[in-house]
Amino acid sequence: MFTTAARPTSDGQSSITYLEAIRAAQAKALADDPRVFIYGQDVGNFGGAFKATKNLAKEFPGRVLDAPISEDAITGLAIGASIEGMRPIIEMQFADFSTVAFNQIVNQAATQFWRTGVPCPITIRLPCGGTSGSGPFHSQMMEAIYSHYPGLVVMTPATVDDAYSMLLAAIAIDDPVIFCEHKFLYYHLKTDALPTEALPIGKARIAREGRDLTIATYSAMVHESLAAAEELKSDGYEVEVVDLRSVKPLDTDTVVASVARTGRLLAVGEAWPWGGVTAEIIARVSAEGFGLLDAPPARLNAKDTPVPYHPNLWTAHRPTARSIAEEARKVLGS
Amino acid sequence: MVQTALDPGAAINITSVRDAFLKAYRLMFLARTLDEKLASIYRAGKIHGGVFLGRGQEALSVSAGLALREGDVFAPAIRDLAGRLAFGEKPIDAARTYLGSVLGPMRGRDGNIHRGRPREGLLAMISHLGAMISVVNGMLLARRMRGVTGTVGVACLGEGGTSTGACHEALNQAGIEKLPLVMVIANNQYAYSTPNTRSFGCASLVDRAVGYGLTGHAVDGTDLTECLRVIGGAIEAARAGRGPQMVVASLLRLCGHGEHDIADYIEMKAKTAPSGRDCLKVAEQHMVQQGWADATAIAGYQQEAVRKVEEVITTAQREPTPDPYTEKWSALATEQLLEGRDVYHGGPADI
Numbered sequence: 001m002f003t004t005a006a007r008p009t010s011d012g013q014s015s016i017t018y019l020e021a022i023r024a025a026q027a028k029a030l031a032d033d034p035r036v037f038i039y040g041q042d043v044g045n046f047g048g049a050f051k052a053t054k055n056l057a058k059e060f061p062g063r064v065l066d067a068p069i070s071e072d073a074i075t076g077l078a079i080g081a082s083i084e085g086m087r088p089i090i091e092m093q094f095a096d097f098s099t100v101a102f103n104q105i106v107n108q109a110a111t112q113f114w115r116t117g118v119p120c121p122i123t124i125r126l127p128c129g130g131t132s133g134s135g136p137f138h139s140q141m142m143e144a145i146y147s148h149y150p151g152l153v154v155m156t157p158a159t160v161d162d163a164y165s166m167l168l169a170a171i172a173i174d175d176p177v178i179f180c181e182h183k184f185l186y187y188h189l190k191t192d193a194l195p196t197e198a199l200p201i202g203k204a205r206i207a208r209e210g211r212d213l214t215i216a217t218y219s220a221m222v223h224e225s226l227a228a229a230e231e232l233k234s235d236g237y238e239v240e241v242v243d244l245r246s247v248k249p250l251d252t253d254t255v256v257a258s259v260a261r262t263g264r265l266l267a268v269g270e271a272w273p274w275g276g277v278t279a280e281i282i283a284r285v286s287a288e289g290f291g292l293l294d295a296p297p298a299r300l301n302a303k304d305t306p307v308p309y310h311p312n313l314w315t316a317h318r319p320t321a322r323s324i325a326e327e328a329r330k331v332l333g334s
Numbered sequence: 335m336v337q338t339a340l341d342p343g344a345a346i347n348i349t350s351v352r353d354a355f356l357k358a359y360r361l362m363f364l365a366r367t368l369d370e371k372l373a374s375i376y377r378a379g380k381i382h383g384g385v386f387l388g389r390g391q392e393a394l395s396v397s398a399g400l401a402l403r404e405g406d407v408f409a410p411a412i413r414d415l416a417g418r419l420a421f422g423e424k425p426i427d428a429a430r431t432y433l434g435s436v437l438g439p440m441r442g443r444d445g446n447i448h449r450g451r452p453r454e455g456l457l458a459m460i461s462h463l464g465a466m467i468s469v470v471n472g473m474l475l476a477r478r479m480r481g482v483t484g485t486v487g488v489a490c491l492g493e494g495g496t497s498t499g500a501c502h503e504a505l506n507q508a509g510i511e512k513l514p515l516v517m518v519i520a521n522n523q524y525a526y527s528t529p530n531t532r533s534f535g536c537a538s539l540v541d542r543a544v545g546y547g548l549t550g551h552a553v554d555g556t557d558l559t560e561c562l563r564v565i566g567g568a569i570e571a572a573r574a575g576r577g578p579q580m581v582v583a584s585l586l587r588l589c590g591h592g593e594h595d596i597a598d599y600i601e602m603k604a605k606t607a608p609s610g611r612d613c614l615k616v617a618e619q620h621m622v623q624q625g626w627a628d629a630t631a632i633a634g635y636q637q638e639a640v641r642k643v644e645e646v647i648t649t650a651q652r653e654p655t656p657d658p659y660t661e662k663w664s665a666l667a668t669e670q671l672l673e674g675r676d677v678y679h680g681g682p683a684d685i
Contacts, residue, residue: 037479062479068510073468073503080472083452086479088472103462103500108469110665111460115444118452119667150665174667202671249673 014190018157021164022052022125022181024194026089029171030060033087036171037063039074040091040125049093050127050186071097075104078122079112087171088122095126095180096140109176110151119174123167129182129220129270132314136306139314141219141269144276146178147248154178154248155201158222160191162245165198173201182220189223204251206258210240213332214258215324216281217268218244225268227321228328237332247277255281256289263294264331270318273301295334300327351559352626358400358420358558359617359627362392364639365416366614368425371643372432376593381432383445388413390588391520393613394553396420397561398488398518401569407473407487409457409466412447413520413587414490423456425642429650442656463495467504467517474513486514486572493582494525496542497533505580509547514572517548517580518565520555522587523609527599543580555583556611559620586610 016024029036038053044066047054057064067074071092078088092098098105105124112120130139147154153175157163163181170177199205207222208229215225222243229239240258244251259265265285267278278299285297302318319327369387376385388395391413399420402408408421415428430438431449440449440458450458455473459466470487477485495501496519508515525533536542543550549571553564561583568579586609590597604610621627627635666672 068503068506070503070507072465072500073471073507076465076468076500076504077472077475077507080469080474081476081479082472083469084473084476084480086476100499103465104468107460107462108465112452113667114665115440115448116450116452116458121667153666153668153671173671175671249671252673 014192016160016191016194017187018160018163018181018189019050019052019186021160021191021194022167023054023056025164025167026053027056027059029087029089029168030056030063033171035085035087036089037065037081037086038089038091039065039067039078041067041069041074041093043067043091048091050183052091052125052127071101072104075101075122075124076108078124079104079109079120082120082122083118089125089171090122091125091127093127094138095128095142096137098124098126098142105146105152105176105178106149110149112151113175114151120176121174123170123177123179125179125181127183128180129184130307130314130318131184132311133309134183134307135309139307141180141271141302143178143180143219143247144271147277147280152176152178152248153201153246154180155246156180156218157245158182158185158207158219158243160189161195161198164194166201166245169198169201180219184220185223199245201246202249202251204245204254205243206240206254207243208239208241210238210262212237212262213239213264213266213328214242214255214262215239215266215268215328216242216244216255216258218247218277219270221268221270221319221324224319224321225324228324231321231325232328232332235329237328239328244277250277250280250284252284252288256285256292259285259289260292263292265293265297266324266328266331267297267299268319268324269299269301271301273299273304276301295331298327298331300324352624354400354562355558355617355621356626358393358396358562359621360635360639361396361400361420362416362558362614362617363635364425364642365392365396365419367636367639368428368643368646369415371647372428373593375432375647382434384592384594385432386412386447386592387589388415390586390612391522391555392416393558393561393617394518394520394555394565394583394585395490397558397565398490398516398569400562401566402486402488405455405485407455407457407470407485409459409470409487409489410447411459411463411490411492411495411520413492413522417490418456421456423451426646426649427451429646430653433647433650433653434655435650435653436656437653438650462498462500463491464498464501464504467491467501467515468507470515471504471508471511471513474515475511478513484573486516486569488516488518488569490518490520492525493519493521493523493530493539494528494533496539497525505542505546505548505578508578512547512577514575515578516565516568516572517578519580519582521582521584523604524587524591524597524600526591526595538582540580540582546578546580548578548580549576551579551581553581553583554609555585556609556613556616558613558617584609585613588612
């Protein structure tokens with residue numbers, strides 16, 4: 001076991017973005033495995049709405065296919081192809097639109113292995129999360145709702161390295177994987193080289209070490225939490241940040257071990273507050289590590305409204321470094 | 335799946351209309367007999383969950399199953415026991431699934447008509463109607479990508495299921511990809527209790543075919559001769575590369591939605607109309623009129639079916655039911671990814 005080095009965000013020289021890592025992982029999967037193909041809206045010659053499949057149709061003729069605006073049928077087709085031994089990757093143009101495919105994902109793909117014994121190795125890429133100006137239907141975080149269903153693996157990579165290595169793992173896994181790639185990180189994160197090794201799926205990563213408070217988080221909120229930790233450092237606090245990497249399976253052990261060191265817990269997520277990943281973390285740590293807690297655990301999520309369009313509202317809707325630091329101070333002071 | 339339930343060990347070699355008809359009739363009768371046996375066990379309180387019969391739809395269903403070959407794909411809907419048996423599903427699979435035998439394909443995890451063997455081309459339908467069509471599309475597309483030719487896929491649905499978005503998306507998809515899909519729609523006049531007038535506004539569902547880029551065919555679903563001809567023709571057209579096909583059959587569901595449903599909403603005029611005929615009786619009369627089988631021969635077929643049904647029901651009733659203590663409560667194929675297990679070390683060896 002080893003830890004992937006956390007690289008800083010854009011250093012001016014790095015050239016591989018989170019988005020390019022996703023493109024590169026798909027290119028590698030297509031090159032290495034003839035069973036892999038990509039199906040989704042505008043993924044062909046156009047290269048995808050975010051260019052995550054740029055040039056792949058040209059490089060791999062007949063294996064990167066444009067789909068009609070039919071998320072249900074896109075997913076159903078992938079499930080059928082997987083029964084025939086293929087390893088389809090499907091792109092939902094925005095995670096929000098996966099609700100149209102919800103039935104195929106949770107009732108067909110997620111139940112197939114348990115019902116019939118035939119695995120369903122499909123990868124469903126969900127460009128998720130908020131970017132300013134995207135509004136209620138192009139900004140959602142979907143990890144909580146898919147994690148609720150048995151039979152799905154839900155990945156939430158927060159780094160360029162994980163975007164690459166976890167997508168390759170997702171394609172290799174014999175189960176349906178919901179791959180939540182964060183749109184805000186697409187261009188925001190850069191690195192200088194693709195990773196050659198990776199943590200196993202299901203293992204969280206300590207993104208920053210500390211002794212006073214554990215922030216357990218995932219996806220884009222890892223970076224907001226790291227910035228909050230930096231801010232709190234000037235107050236004399238050492239905050240530990242745990243990047244969950246995958247929310248199902250959820251690496252409870254690493255979070256509990258961290259809380260054993262810090263005695264305090266703040267769970268941060270960009271999704272809505274009712275239920276979800278942060279509630280799950282609080283429940284598990286409270287049940288399994290109650291005696292480790294020196295203060296009541298806390299959670300911070302987006303507000304309980306649809307994701308707003310205007311940047312003034314959007315910035316206030318989801319957790320930011322500032323609001324995380326503010327919440328962290330409450331936990332540290334209690 | 336290739337050998338049908340009635341002829342274990344016998345090669346399928348239909349050389350004449352008569353042989354095809356008799357074979358179809360025997361399978362229809364076997365399906366009807368098994369259905370009625372299951373209904374009777376249900377009424378005795380010995381089946382958990384619902385029982386859903388194909389009564390009145392056997393001619394349509396069997397014609398689809400018989401035109402398929404080994405290596406084809408069949409996605410039956412809830413009233414397709416006859417088609418399943420014709421495609422090669424063993425009657426014991428139905429008995430075991432209904433009776434909860436752990437030896438059945440669903441092992442007590444799913445029941446009744448939610449059974450199948452996907453790797454053998456027989457899909458196990460989920461309850462959400464229209465959802466299986468795009469899965470068949472995916473199997474057919476995968477075959478095309480891998481250079482496998484000459485196979486077809488049949489997806490069955492009632493007219494009620496055609497109102498779903500899933501059905502629309504999948505038929506449009508089949509039209510785009512020009513897949514060898516045959517969509518078989520049984521218009522049995524009622525979606526549970528909802529009549530055609532509250533299900534669709536078009537004159538005939540077959541008119542929708544052209545909108546999807548499918549070739550449409552209408553057929554009298556009570557007439558086995560016509561079903562064999564029209565559905566057989568549609569399946570051969572798809573197999574020959576002439577694109578996706580749609581067959582819409584007119585018939586009447588001669589039972590409730592499930593055996594819990596007394597179906598008192600079915601209007602008398604529907605029952606007395608030609609489309610309300612019982613396809614099994616119509617087939618029987620045709621056999622006799624043509625001189626293909628006499629009363630003795632028909633009685634022989636019927637006894638054969640009853641014997642077979644008794645055998646599989648008795649077998650399944652003796653078999654173990656699932657044990658929650660030994661059940662592997664695992665929804666993932668990758669066990670290391672189950673929560674509480676060791677972390678996953680699989681994936682690409684070197685990245």
